[in-house]
Amino acid sequence: MRWWVALFGPLFFVLMFTIGPAVLNIVKLPGPTWVTTAVAGAGGVLLLVATPLMQTRLDALTQQSKLQVERVRRLEAALEPLVGSDRDLPLVREVVDRALLGIHPAIPLPPSANPELSVELPTYVPRDVDADLHTALRRASVSGGFVLLVGPAASGKTRCAFEAINAVLSNWRLCMPATAERLTALVDSGADLRHTVVWLNETQDFLGTGRLAVETVRRLLADHARPVVLVGTIWPSEYTRLSTSSTADDGQDLNRDSREILKLAHRFSIKTFSYAEQARARDLAQTDPRLQEAVDGGGDAACLTEVVAAVPELIHRWEQADDPFGAAVVSAGVDARLCGHPEPLPLGLLEALAIFHLTGAQRAAAREDWFTSALHWACEPVRGSVAPLTPEAAQIGHLDGYRVTDVLVQHVQRVTRPIANVPEPQWELLIAEARPEACLHIGATAYQAGLHRLAERAWRRAAEAGDINAMTGLGVVLARQEEYEQARSWLERAAEAGDINAMAGLGIVLAGQGEDEQARPWLERAAEAGDTRAITGLGLVLAGQGEDEQARPWLERAAEAGDTRAMTGLGLVLVRQGEDEQARPWLERAAEAGEPEVMAELGALLVRQGEREQARPWLERAAEAGEPQVMAVLGLVLAGRREYEQARPWLERAAEAGEPKVMTVLGLVLAGQGEREQARPWLERAAEAGEPKAMAVLGLVLAGQGEYEQARPWLERAAEAGDTQAMSGLGGMLAGQGEDEQARPWLERAAEAGDAHAAGLLRTSSAEHEGA
Numbered sequence: 190m191r192w193w194v195a196l197f198g199p200l201f202f203v204l205m206f207t208i209g210p211a212v213l214n215i216v217k218l219p220g221p222t223w224v225t226t227a228v229a230g231a232g233g234v235l236l237l238v239a240t241p242l243m244q245t246r247l248d249a250l251t252q253q254s255k256l257q258v259e260r261v262r263r264l265e266a267a268l269e270p271l272v273g274s275d276r277d278l279p280l281v282r283e284v285v286d287r288a289l290l291g292i293h294p295a296i297p298l299p300p301s302a303n304p305e306l307s308v309e310l311p312t313y314v315p316r317d318v319d320a321d322l323h324t325a326l327r328r329a330s331v332s333g334g335f336v337l338l339v340g341p342a343a344s345g346k347t348r349c350a351f352e353a354i355n356a357v358l359s360n361w362r363l364c365m366p367a368t369a370e371r372l373t374a375l376v377d378s379g380a381d382l383r384h385t386v387v388w389l390n391e392t393q394d395f396l397g398t399g400r401l402a403v404e405t406v407r408r409l410l411a412d413h414a415r416p417v418v419l420v421g422t423i424w425p426s427e428y429t430r431l432s433t434s435s436t437a438d439d440g441q442d443l444n445r446d447s448r449e450i451l452k453l454a455h456r457f458s459i460k461t462f463s464y465a466e467q468a469r470a471r472d473l474a475q476t477d478p479r480l481q482e483a484v485d486g487g488g489d490a491a492c493l494t495e496v497v498a499a500v501p502e503l504i505h506r507w508e509q510a511d512d513p514f515g516a517a518v519v520s521a522g523v524d525a526r527l528c529g530h531p532e533p534l535p536l537g538l539l540e541a542l543a544i545f546h547l548t549g550a551q552r553a554a555a556r557e558d559w560f561t562s563a564l565h566w567a568c569e570p571v572r573g574s575v576a577p578l579t580p581e582a583a584q585i586g587h588l589d590g591y592r593v594t595d596v597l598v599q600h601v602q603r604v605t606r607p608i609a610n611v612p613e614p615q616w617e618l619l620i621a622e623a624r625p626e627a628c629l630h631i632g633a634t635a636y637q638a639g640l641h642r643l644a645e646r647a648w649r650r651a652a653e654a655g656d657i658n659a660m661t662g663l664g665v666v667l668a669r670q671e672e673y674e675q676a677r678s679w680l681e682r683a684a685e686a687g688d689i690n691a692m693a694g695l696g697i698v699l700a701g702q703g704e705d706e707q708a709r710p711w712l713e714r715a716a717e718a719g720d721t722r723a724i725t726g727l728g729l730v731l732a733g734q735g736e737d738e739q740a741r742p743w744l745e746r747a748a749e750a751g752d753t754r755a756m757t758g759l760g761l762v763l764v765r766q767g768e769d770e771q772a773r774p775w776l777e778r779a780a781e782a783g784e785p786e787v788m789a790e791l792g793a794l795l796v797r798q799g800e801r802e803q804a805r806p807w808l809e810r811a812a813e814a815g816e817p818q819v820m821a822v823l824g825l826v827l828a829g830r831r832e833y834e835q836a837r838p839w840l841e842r843a844a845e846a847g848e849p850k851v852m853t854v855l856g857l858v859l860a861g862q863g864e865r866e867q868a869r870p871w872l873e874r875a876a877e878a879g880e881p882k883a884m885a886v887l888g889l890v891l892a893g894q895g896e897y898e899q900a901r902p903w904l905e906r907a908a909e910a911g912d913t914q915a916m917s918g919l920g921g922m923l924a925g926q927g928e929d930e931q932a933r934p935w936l937e938r939a940a941e942a943g944d945a946h947a948a949g950l951l952r953t954s955s956a957e958h959e960g961a
Contacts, residue, residue: 529634
């Protein structure tokens with residue numbers, strides 16, 4: 190409703206009662222004079238009441254108007270980088286600029302070629318996935334969706350996606366955000382993106398620490414009445430990296446958002462040309478000389494798209510360079526990309542890194558203008574417009590930096606060296622030279638490569654510049670290095686700024702230090718926001734505090750989402766609540782994930798349920814992981830089945846870990862097999878550690894060997910500790926030595942506790958006494 194429409198009613202009402210009496214006086218309507226007076230009085234009263242009400246309404250509408258203006262301002266700011274001055278997104282069919290779309294430049298078109306052929310784009314060779322891809326896009330056009338093409342560099346995936354949206358969604362609008370931040374700002378602005386294709390070429394550049402959040406993508410896809418279609422492309426190696434859990438010791442998963450976003454995608458694999466695609470390429474080559482060159486010189490299916498994109502020439506130019514300084518600049522760009530620096534790459538960074546790739550002699554021979562000359566060589570096309578490096582600028586006359594062709598980056602990943610082999614001094618220089626916002630992504634790349642010290646340095650630079658995501662990452666890596674005080678400080682700063690990941694991480698760190706009460710509010714806030722790690726952490730904290738009823742729903746949510754720690758926690762809570770049958774499937778699922786402690790819990794549960802055969806394999810797997818108590822339980826299970834030979838090694842390994850109860854069990858098994866000499870040292874060690882049962886068995890073993898003086902103190906100590914077997918043994922030994930008065934109280938206590946041997950000795954003693 191427009192503001193003036195909303196105010197019209199109140200204004201008219203007040204106006205009528207304000208000027209009503211004057212009008213009545215002027216027109217001299219017939220009737221008693223009291224009517225005019227009454228109207229005037231009523232108008233005054235109503236004016237007093239209505240004026241503040243109208244002012245309140247006016248203030249509310251003014252505030253609403255300000256909010257509307259702010260919303261429009263945010264919307265315009267978000268759209269500005271995407272649509273320019275036209276203030277509207279282009280249609281899919283209107284965008285044909287190869288570079289804008291991210292399609293690799295092709296080898297040049299010969300002058301004698303058909304003038305109707307596109308200079309920028311070779312004739313499209315239909316791919317085998319086209320039909321399924323078009324079907325997926327049609328379905329997504331109804332209620333929204335995410336379509337992702339996975340394939341190596343120069344495999345034709347971006348061209349395939351472009352042709353598909355032109356075939357199916359040509360009348361939709363096309364949004365091409367340059368960064369994750371711009372896309373997030375656009376979604377936050379509330380822009381109406383119905384019937385819009387969001388183009389995410391090189392999707393890996395939008396994912397990772399501090400980039401696109403899964404909540405943003407879900408908001409884009411949530412409104413089925415206003416469908417939005419995301420279309421992306423990604424390398425296979427990047428898909429694997431970003432979809433794999435990257436979990437720190439505190440449970441923080443730096444790939445959580447990336448992995449959840451990729452799960453939303455309908456994936457299509459773009460591989461090497463099939464036989465059918467090769468046949469189609471040969472047919473089309475008759476009209477497009479660029480395809481003819483690819484067919485003639487490609488050699489095999491893998492090379493067709495690469496030849497069209499001049500990939501062999503690019504690699505040859507770099508690896509067989511006639512200018513070592515130019516090759517050094519290209520190598521610098523490739524290394525920067527490998528280490529996670531976003532593009533474009535600043536000029537100063539390229540120069541600093543290039544020096545690493547020059548020999549001492551080359552540095553000594555370098556001219557004053559070596560870098561300018563090297564940069565010119567690196568940007569010189571190998572064919573057509575295909576070059577190793579390409580300058581980039583957002584504004585005319587202002588160079589932002591350079592892009593290195595992803596063909597060479599992927600070539601290095603696939604053929605030469607992995608990221609971990611980039612020399613550490615090169616990493617350190619990159620971190621020192623890069624801008625703080627770039628250090629966020631460098632830190633994430635280093636962390637995922639296992640280079641935690643370098644990740645700490647990169648994230649510290651970004652965090653000290655105020656980057657919230659870097660603070661969270663820095664807290665994670667510091668916690669992993671057990672620098673908990675520093676970790677806590679950075680996580681607190683990020684959490685207080687509203688970062689959900691930091692809240693979860695802080696809660697987990699605090700809980701790990703035993704500060705459950707301090708951890709709980711942070712975990713609650715993050716859990717209520719839907720963070721799975723926090724949901725698990727909160728459930729475990731509550732369970733640890735004995736609040737099983739409050740813990741159970743949180744653990745159920747996380748367990749149902751696939752969190753194995755939550756499955757374990759939920760299983761244990763259910764066991765404590767006596768719901769063994771409900772606990773069993775959760776413990777089984779968690780045990781199948783390979784956690785020894787869970788296998789042990791499951792094995793113990795099965796033993797309690799009398800299913801020792803089913804318990805045995807779980808206990809064996811857990812025992813093989815080296816847990817002494819599990820070895821002991823397994824030894825007992827085997828001993829209970831009279832498999833003493835199999836039980837003995839497990840019990841011996843467990844006893845060697847120094848647990849008195851396990852030593853006692855081993856002593857019992859050995860003594861039961863008649864190996865009293867072997868049993869004795871284990872029983873002595875356990876008895877000296879204060880284990881009553883060990884004292885009792887040791888006393889009985891010594892008594893059986895006739896060593897009554899050594900046996901007596903052990904039996905007395907065990908009997909005083911309440912061990913029935915020791916009471917019976919001590920009473921029997923004393924009776925045998927003729928000390929009936931001392932023996933009788935112990936035998937009576939043992940008999941009262943149900944010891945049949947003690948009761949029999951008492952009866953015998955009474956009969957003898959009566960006979961005497």
